[in-house]
Amino acid sequence: MVDVPARAGSRGVCLGCGERDERRRQALERHAAFMEQRRQAVHEVDTWVRLSAGAGRLAREAAERAGMRPEEVLAQLVERVAVDADGTVSVPPFTPHR
Structure with a gap:
């Protein structure tokens, strides 16, 4: 998690940070799943075959x-x-x- 300094005059309360953190967590999970699929697909071949x-x-x-x-x-x-x-x-x- 990244600490963001509070703006001058604020009390350090971040409205919406929980939602932002949740969206970030979900995005990281989706990216990790995508990368795992790519690692597994490296050895797969998808092809069309024309047979007599x-x-x-x-x-x-x-x-x-x-x-x-x-x-x-x-x-x-x-x-x-x-x-x-x-x-x-x-x-x-x-x-x-x-």
């Missing part, structure tokens, strides 16, 4: 069977991707789940 008709059908079918949305199935698929030393990309078989 056949790949789109497979994604929709797998999602429907699992009771999920296609983007949820694709996210699980990507989480399981393995890249070998020579750059070969593979995904072991898995069952999508909620």
